[in-house]
Amino acid sequence: MGDGGAAGTCDLRAMKILISNDDGIYSPGIAALAKAASAFGDVRIVAPDVEQSSMGHAITASRPLTYKKTPVGDFDAYRVNGTPADCVALGAYHWERVDLVLSGINLGVNLGNSIWHSGTMAAAKQAALLGIRGIAFSTPTGGQEPDFEALQPWVARVLDTLLDDERHELVNVNLPPEPKGLRWARQSVRHYDGKVVPGKDPMGREHFWFTIKPLESPEENTDRWAMEHGYVSLTPVRLDLTDEEQLSRMQAEHPVD
Numbered sequence: 001m002g003d004g005g006a007a008g009t010c011d012l013r014a015m016k017i018l019i020s021n022d023d024g025i026y027s028p029g030i031a032a033l034a035k036a037a038s039a040f041g042d043v044r045i046v047a048p049d050v051e052q053s054s055m056g057h058a059i060t061a062s063r064p065l066t067y068k069k070t071p072v073g074d075f076d077a078y079r080v081n082g083t084p085a086d087c088v089a090l091g092a093y094h095w096e097r098v099d100l101v102l103s104g105i106n107l108g109v110n111l112g113n114s115i116w117h118s119g120t121m122a123a124a125k126q127a128a129l130l131g132i133r134g135i136a137f138s139t140p141t142g143g144q145e146p147d148f149e150a151l152q153p154w155v156a157r158v159l160d161t162l163l164d165d166e167r168h169e170l171v172n173v174n175l176p177p178e179p180k181g182l183r184w185a186r187q188s189v190r191h192y193d194g195k196v197v198p199g200k201d202p203m204g205r206e207h208f209w210f211t212i213k214p215l216e217s218p219e220e221n222t223d224r225w226a227m228e229h230g231y232v233s234l235t236p237v238r239l240d241l242t243d244e245e246q247l248s249r250m251q252a253e254h255p256v257d
């Protein structure tokens with residue numbers, strides 16, 4: 001996946017948009033995102049060869065990574081035997097001066113707590129760690145596949161809004177099935193039940209499912225609230241996890257040398 005394009009002048013070149021996800025390269029969500037993004041620049045897809053949902057920001061450090069060219073519609077696309085973060089790292093290595101990384105469209109929302117577990121978000125976070133702007137897109141799945149055709153203009157609207165501003169580095173976007181509009185929203189962090197539910201497989205062997213049902217209803221102006229009210233949620237996220245309030249309090253109440 002070498003850098004095919006001749007070096008043009010910086011300001012005239014088309015925006016280079018690297019696209020990844022955590023559902024895998026064969027997900028209909030990534031084809032929909034590539035289609036919407038292609039109106040904004042040159043698109044290249046580098047995505048996991050199998051599903052990597054809920055793998056968070058894992059990277060592959062104990063074995064080598066490889067990629068294979070894999071058609072996704074008419075898009076330049078590659079599948080990687082790694083995680084979403086691996087895909088973005090490998091994609092940015094092979095394609096010089098990537099301007100933007102988009103991740104998704106994930107089959108399933110990534111609201112509140114999910115940001116901690118999400119592979120979709122990790123792909124965008126990996127971009128931010130490399131100094132590239134990253135945007136993650138997710139949408140709920142009911143019994144059937146999301147209507148990606150209907151979501152395309154909303155993805156375009158989000159990109160219009162976000163690409164206008166050079167300063168944001170990382171944004172988490174969730175799209176309801178039939179959006180009423182866009183909303184800036186905070187991350188809705190709430191405790192979840194975190195239940196481990198036991199069951200039996202057809203051979204009678206014990207197995208377990210992990211559940212992440214939120215325990216409280218969402219506060220207004222959070223991502224979960226926006227989605228529950230039919231709005232696309234836009235949440236700017238930062239890499240620095242420092243709790244400023246606690247840091248100041250600890251420094252004052254527990255001075256150390």
Ligand code: MN
Binds near residue numbers: 022053106108
């Ligand atoms: Mn996923």
